[in-house]
Amino acid sequence: MRVALLDDYQGVALRHGDWTKVEGATVVPFRDHVHDEDELASRLADFDAVLRIRERTEFPRSLLARLPRLKLILATGIRNKDSIDLAAARELGITVCSTEALQRETVELTWGLILLLFRGLPREMASLRAGGWQLGVGRRLTGKTLGIVGFGTMGIPVSRVALAFEMKVIAWSPNLTAERTEPHGVQAVSREQLFSQADAITLHLPLSDRSRGLVNATDIGRMKRDAVLVNTSRAPLVDQDALIAALRDGRIGGLGVDVYESEPLAADHPFRLLQNVVATPHIGYVTQENYDLFYGQSVENLQAYIAGKPMRVIN
Structure with a gap:
């Protein structure tokens, strides 16, 4: 399974989650943000799963429909319904899991x-x-x-x-x-x-x-x-x-x-x-403790999905 970690601005995604626990997964972090949907669709075409931090990258129906290989979105935080088309994800067979968040x-x-x-x-x-x-x-x-x-x-x-x-x-x-x-x-x-x-x-x-x-x-x-x-x-x-x-x-x-x-x-x-x-550069929720929670629970969500028992599913 290939997993894309999006918008890893600080280059810390691999440190805050123990991705070595996930056997058979290739995890690829991206430090830049892609605004253009065509470019983003091209980047994600070869990935089975993507992780996004909060609402940095949106997943509308138009994007999801262009990613036939995508089967899992690892969302983070409690507000996702306005920036991920959950109905489209469900129709396309894409599971969306999220995490808790510190307020x-x-x-x-x-x-x-x-x-x-x-x-x-x-x-x-x-x-x-x-x-x-x-x-x-x-x-x-x-x-x-x-x-x-x-x-x-x-x-x-x-x-x-x-x-x-x-x-x-x-x-x-x-x-x-x-x-x-x-x-x-x-x-x-x-x-x-x-x-x-x-x-x-x-x-x-x-x-x-x-x-x-x-x-x-x-x-x-x-x-x-x-x-x-x-x-x-x-x-x-x-x-x-x-x-x-x-x-x-x-x-x-x-x-x-x-x-x-x-x-x-x-x-x-x-x-x-x-x-x-x-x-400030949208750092209200950006703390070590929140990142540990986001990435740590995302690792758990990925493991559960691979085991056929998805957890923290929101769609």
Whole structure:
């Protein structure tokens, strides 16, 4: 069996999973990302199985239909239905197995981005490295207001950290009620109140037809001039053109971002160039512990499939 390990950006796929346990399998890692479907179909034509990390590579029906040899997709994480055509996979006899995922990693990165923005740390660190000294005056978190859009698996633990910093925490999402937020010491507010009152706004919603473009130009226009927006969820939640325009014009304080409409991010993208943007390369879930889980359970899934007893099947 030939197995392709896709989008192994850091070259660590063979280290985080013990692929030697799988007898008779040839495992081939690829460190680059392929956007073009024709090129991807050509690359995968001779493989029986592919492993993908989260949603880095999508598998629509059009691609799956061009891979007659493919019999197994080793997906990772809990969100796969929007980026793998599970119905097509089932019709074509392709088994899709997934893994568990650790959720708090992204919460930690969210707070890293908030702290970097509030204290102006990237600029200060760059100055020190270049031989300089203090350049700006940062802001503290205590007493400020955090606005959370989406109060669930991610939003709730994010709020706990904010309360530890003695921040006021407000939250909004389309169906959010005070009954859900008040036990956590968080105030449910209107959409207008959240975007106009918060000093920092962080997004924690899954992407769907309903949430796509949810944060629009009007919302961004309501933000305080020194307020920051943090997005570690999904890029299409926000109107990207309106966001970039606000950042360029200095109408908001800054952006902390880990997710993009097209990844890897283009070399000339404004988020790489704007001084009021702190950008990370989609590393919210990228930790040693999560990779051990992704690759380790994928090895188990591959062994089980070869033994004729597939496990963690999602289609």
